[in-house]
Amino acid sequence: MMKLYYGPGACSFVPHVGLEAIKAATGDDFETQAVKLHKGEQHTPEYLQLNPLGLVPVLVVDGQPLSQIVAICDYLDRCCPQAGLLPAALWRHAEALSVFAWMNNTVHSTFTRIFRPQNFADGEPAQAEIKRTAVGAFRGHLERIQGMAENAAPFLLGDKLSFVDAYALVFLRWGGLAGIDPASLPIYRAYVERLAQTPPVAAAIAREGIKLDTYQKK
Ligand SMILES: N[C@@H](CCC(=O)N[C@@H](CS)C(=O)NCC(=O)O)C(=O)O
Numbered sequence: 001m002m003k004l005y006y007g008p009g010a011c012s013f014v015p016h017v018g019l020e021a022i023k024a025a026t027g028d029d030f031e032t033q034a035v036k037l038h039k040g041e042q043h044t045p046e047y048l049q050l051n052p053l054g055l056v057p058v059l060v061v062d063g064q065p066l067s068q069i070v071a072i073c074d075y076l077d078r079c080c081p082q083a084g085l086l087p088a089a090l091w092r093h094a095e096a097l098s099v100f101a102w103m104n105n106t107v108h109s110t111f112t113r114i115f116r117p118q119n120f121a122d123g124e125p126a127q128a129e130i131k132r133t134a135v136g137a138f139r140g141h142l143e144r145i146q147g148m149a150e151n152a153a154p155f156l157l158g159d160k161l162s163f164v165d166a167y168a169l170v171f172l173r174w175g176g177l178a179g180i181d182p183a184s185l186p187i188y189r190a191y192v193e194r195l196a197q198t199p200p201v202a203a204a205i206a207r208e209g210i211k212l213d214t215y216q217k218k
Pocket residue numbers: 007010011012037042054055056057067068069070104112116
């Protein structure tokens with residue numbers, strides 16, 4: 001049985017939703033292990049054996065660990081194409097990967113500058129500046145996703161739930177933590193609220209014990 005190591009509310013939510021969608025399509029169950037990032041559980045010797053980078057997610061398949069969201073999700077899609085987590089048609093598949101890659105290499109890494117500014121500069125003033133500029137950039141990315149959500153039918157890639165929907169949900173939650181009020185992105189928020197009602201997404205939210213709205217007015 002496949003096993004996912006995830007951090008509650010972290011980017012590992014993306015393959016987590018994928019595993020739930022596969023379970024819904026095939027009945028194939030999976031195991032999970034929560035890794036508490038705030039407690040530093042990603043740095044234990046046991047975890048570093050699975051992923052020497054000390055990051056979630058890790059998917060263990062037949063005793064072999066696989067890291068990196070895009071690789072894990074591509075594996076899940078190929079394992080179970082009937083779940084429809086990525087479009088099968090050649091061009092639509094490429095377009096889906098284009099959105100997915102942008103989310104993973106640009107939107108996600110912009111948030112890393114907010115969450116871990118100490119990885120990018122020494123000293124509080126430089127870190128505060130990195131964080132401030134990253135929040136502005138992150139907001140721009142969320143606005144671009146809102147533009148995509150405006151045409152959601154009902155999901156970002158059409159009629160099937162996909163990995164990019166799960167990523168979009170994660171980003172709106174992270175925006176709240178960064179001080180971006182979801183009320184200022186009403187179309188995006190309404191889309192995420194609908195998304196949260198779909199059974200695979202609702203199941204992953206429940207297992208991770210997370211709430212949708214993370215915004216706290218400063
Ligand atoms: N490029 C990696 C990024 C993974 C990543 O950034 N994971 C974050 C959580 S969203 C993490 O584990 N952070 C732990 C830390 O910063 O100590 C992927 O696609 O899997």
